[in-house]
Amino acid sequence: MRMRFYLREPLWSSTLTAFRLPEGVYYDHLHDLLRERGYVIYAGQAQLAESLFRVANMGALTDAQIDGFLKAFEAVLPEVQKLGAERAGEMDRLQQDRTEREEREKAEAAIAEAEAAGALKAPTGEEPSAKPEVKTQA
Numbered sequence: 001m002r003m004r005f006y007l008r009e010p011l012w013s014s015t016l017t018a019f020r021l022p023e024g025v026y027y028d029h030l031h032d033l034l035r036e037r038g039y040v041i042y043a044g045q046a047q048l049a050e051s052l053f054r055v056a057n058m059g060a061l062t063d064a065q066i067d068g069f070l071k072a073f074e075a076v077l078p079e080v081q082k083l084g085a086e087r088a089g090e091m092d093r094l095q096q097d098r099t100e101r102e103e104r105e106k107a108e109a110a111i112a113e114a115e116a117a118g119a120l121k122a123p124t125g126e127e128p129s130a131k132p133e134v135k136t137q138a
Contacts, residue, residue: 003020005018006018006044006048006052014058016042016057016058021051022077025084026050026080027041033076037072037075042054042055042056055069
């Protein structure tokens with residue numbers, strides 16, 4: 001997988017380079033697995049926190065150091081994507097549970113409202129077919 005720059009070349013910084021997070025990849029997973037391999041990345045800021053990560057590129061970096069980072073990135077990517085898919089699945093399950101709970105609560109509220117409305121109605125009398133009982137003395 002190719003890393004995609006966030007900015008075009010004329011806008012690159014000499015201290016930090018921003019890359020788009022690949023689809024289905026969460027920053028915290030990528031950060032933690034790269035850190036285990038000796039590389040530190042930084043999250044995007046504010047509204048960009050979920051869509052990009054940043055790499056410090058200040059100092060006299062060698063080609064070997066840059067290649068090492070790129071190889072580490074490629075090596076952790078399958079695991080990061082697997083973790084991302086698991087998180088997305090869990091988020092979908094939570095959303096489905098939330099939707100089902102909201103629908104159930106709405107239905108229960110409608111039933112309770114209907115029952116309350118029925119209990120508040122004043123009795124209208126006996127049914128037309130009901131005849132009063134007449135007692136006679138013998």
